[in-house]
Amino acid sequence: MIPVTSFSGKHVVLFGLGGSGLSTARALLAGGAEVTVWDDADVRVVAARQEGLNAADLRDADWSSFDALVLAPGVPLTHPVPHWTVDLAKDAGIEVIGDIELFCRERRMLCPDAPLIAITGTNGKSTTTALIAHLLNALGADVQLGGNIGIPVLDLEPPQSGRHHVIECSSYQIDLSPGLDPSVGIHLNLSPDHLDRHGSMENYAAIKERLVAGSRIAVVGVDDGLSAEIADRQDLARMPVRRISGDLDLPDGVFVKGTSLYEARDGAQVKVGDLAGIDSLRGQHNGQNAAAAFAALRALGFESEAIVAAFRSFPGLHHRMELVARSGRVLFINDSKATNADAAARGLDSFDRIYWIAGGKPKAGGIASLDQFFSKIAKAYLIGEAADEFAATLNGKVDVVVSDTIDRAVVDAASDAALDGAAEVAVLLSPACASFDQFANFELRGDAFAAAVRDLDMVQISQGAD
Secondary structure, three states, rough: OOOHHHHOOOOEEEEOOOOOHHHHHHHHHOOOOOOEEEEEEHHHHHHHHHHHOOOOHHHHHHHHHHEEEOOOOOOOOOOOOHHHHHHHHHHHHHHOHHHHHHHHHHHHOOOOOOOEEEEEEEHHHHHHHHHHHHHHHHOOOEEEEEEEEOOHHHOOOOOOOEEEEEEEEHHHHHHHHOOOOOEEEEEEEOOOOHHHOOOHHHHHHHHHHHHHOOOOEEEEEEEOHHHHHHHHHHHHHHOOEEEEEOOOOOOOEEEEEEEEEEEEEEEEEEEEEOOOHHHOOOOOOHHHHHHHHHHHHHHHOOOOOHHHHHHHOOOEEEEEEHHHHHHHOEEEEOOOOOOOOOHHHHHHOOOOOOEEEEOEEEEOOOOOOHHHHHEEOOOOOOOEOHHHHHHHOOOOOOOOEEEEEEEHHHHHHHHHHHHOOOEEEEEEEEOOOEEEOOOOOOOHHHHHEEEEHHHOOOEEEEOOOO
């Protein structure tokens, strides 16, 4: 735990009692703050009181006695409308912040030079965060991994000299972190997502940009136009920036061409490694992730050869292009974290012959933007609420089976893939949808896929990496 001493002796009100909210309340108390908590869900309030937290209905509170509102990242700050606690905080003239901001303040007090690597982007941030932590561990560094990737940031060990904090940041968390100041800030890419929470693509992009704007060294993906503009603005502000790409030749920066990794300076491009044969880093999107990780560690002073060698032991991330099993020529890939079309495009781009399991709770735009990959899809197996919509989009372009459920889709796809004569085929769960119609989260959806694969009556099936 990181005790939050920056609010010692002050009265902090906290709203949102999920995992990160409870973690933050404990850290504030450990640092000497008075903390009052609340949540709109009665069951969470009861659980907080059972833990000994001071839970009181904030509608009846005297907000003039509070010094700050700490908001859980899942609670609306601005859109579609501010949460009622935000309005009360603004009326009282107190700041509204989140747990990442509290971490940054403690880091500045305890050890401002302790390495902090913060990662954001619409897609790929979890893989990149996990990859950077893996590389640092492999190279013998003291590493703390957390944030949006699963472990609340204030549950980590405190900043100290030589200890590297590797933190994934969502747009919600960045929006609540005005003092975010990483040693290395990484922005990967931008595509439409969470617009209901940010109001417009312009607002969403501006929030993402804050992470690199406050960093000592920025690493910025330039494979989409909005992100390339962010890199250009770093230049204009005379801030250090390293461009990265999984697709483009760069005169300065780090990029992947095919499977080869290049580092370029002043127009001189030097091949520093090869990603061929690393299943966990297959595909152009993972080329960008690898380029980001390489650029970040180079910025921290690590040697090229050591970084490249450590890539080969990266096991990958659960539910993101995860090889869960292999049966002869057939790969079973769990890409359940692909919850929008842009993320699914990264999976579809990674294989040449695909039996695609897609669907769930649809997002705006559907899958029409994936038409460039339809020729790779031998057949699609559609599940959940989006099945009819996706079937209409694919009509006349891809053979479709409406399987409805994950279990049925796996059986259908595996049976067809076993008869395919291609050198390698993939049964790919890459849903391009949220999971909430049939599963509480994408992790449970991915687990259901893996369980259905294990239940297949197929000979010589071998499990992939966990």
